[in-house]
Amino acid sequence: MTAVTSAPTRFSTALYVFAWLSFLAEVIIIATGGTVRLTGSGLGCTEWPLCTPDSLVPTEAMGVHGVIEFSNRLMSTVVGVLALVVLVLVWRRRAERRDLFVLAWIVLGGVLAQAVAGGVTVWTGLNAFLVAFHYTASLVLVCVAAAFLVRLYEPAGPRERAVPRGYAALVHATSLVLAVTIAFGVLTTSNGPHSGDADVVRNGFDATILAHVHAWPGYILLALTLAIAGIAWARRLPTRRWSLAFLGALAVQIFVGVWQANTALPPLLVGIHMVLAALTSAAYVVVVLRLKRPARA
Known part of the structure; x- marks a missing residue:
């Protein structure tokens, strides 16, 4: 049947x-x-x-x-x-x-x-x-x-798993790395030179040190994303298109991040980096949801 x-x-x-x-x-x-x-x-x-x-x-x-x-x-x-x-x-x-x-x-x-x-x-x-x-x-x-x-x-x-168990575990583990990367990125920006008002002075964390700490999980995230996309396309998994979209968005995000860090954090690049973080995260949400499919009757 x-x-x-x-x-x-x-x-x-x-x-x-x-x-x-x-x-x-x-x-x-x-x-x-x-x-x-x-x-x-x-x-x-x-x-x-x-x-x-x-x-x-x-x-x-x-x-x-x-x-x-x-x-x-x-x-x-x-x-x-x-x-x-x-x-x-x-x-x-x-x-x-x-x-x-x-x-x-x-x-x-x-x-x-x-x-x-x-x-x-x-x-x-x-x-x-x-x-x-x-x-x-x-x-x-x-x-x-x-x-x-x-x-x-x-x-x-109901929905059922549509990918191998190990692949699903890899994607969920990557979620944690993504969350850590965003957390340090937010801390870096909120303690950076753009305080939001000329009279506000930040006396929190050192933004320069945070920028380096933020980069470490970012590069780990890139490596994991390459693995996710590569496996998805090699095995023709339902996550393959959105994993590629996530990889592309993440690559642009890293490029902008490195660019802004080496050009004294121009406001326009910082703003683009903020928006890209949201779009990158949204793409990853789709990847996670594609791990399952509607259960077969």
Whole structure:
């Protein structure tokens, strides 16, 4: 008897459109948040949720820094609205697609939590650890939004392993190395010269030492990724295309990282490095999800 799999659940076109828009918005807000930090606009709005003690929006006296900071706050609203729309669109199918319903809730809840975290970051005068947490949380939301997109195009129901056990273990071990690389990268950036505001002085870790420590797991990650992609293509595993995409994104990320480290950390390159970290992580999420396939009936 021929084994079959259930067909993917079909949703409204609107859900596919807004799911993609939500993912793109999560990436864009990393770029706008990076712009705030790298232009020294972190305290462009000195208060939260208001911009000043007496105004919701920036005043003329606050100059361009106030506009940049407030624009990022507006982008947060866009991200939240899109996440809410996705949740509403998937609401009626929550019984049959609980996975999508849970992921949609995580994104919306994360966006709301991020708004509060941003406010606390302003209240504490851009504490380096809170700045690092704020960025890391945004990166995680990009990954969750990517997972939502992957599952959106797959059928409901149980899933089974689609790759050899050893290969799956290698991929999961690489996840840990990726997390360590990102953690040290975030610490390096948050303690680097771009403090987010001209009046903020970092007295934490030595960013120069952290940059070297950040590079070590990065090169290990590259070696593991080469192995993952090589094995996937040699054995024609379902992860092969996305492992190659992850490898490409990681290679560009390393190139930009080395470039910025040798050119005194120009803001544009640092911003690109921040966005690439999110896209690289999202690609890796797809690789992990491709380790399994819908269970055969």
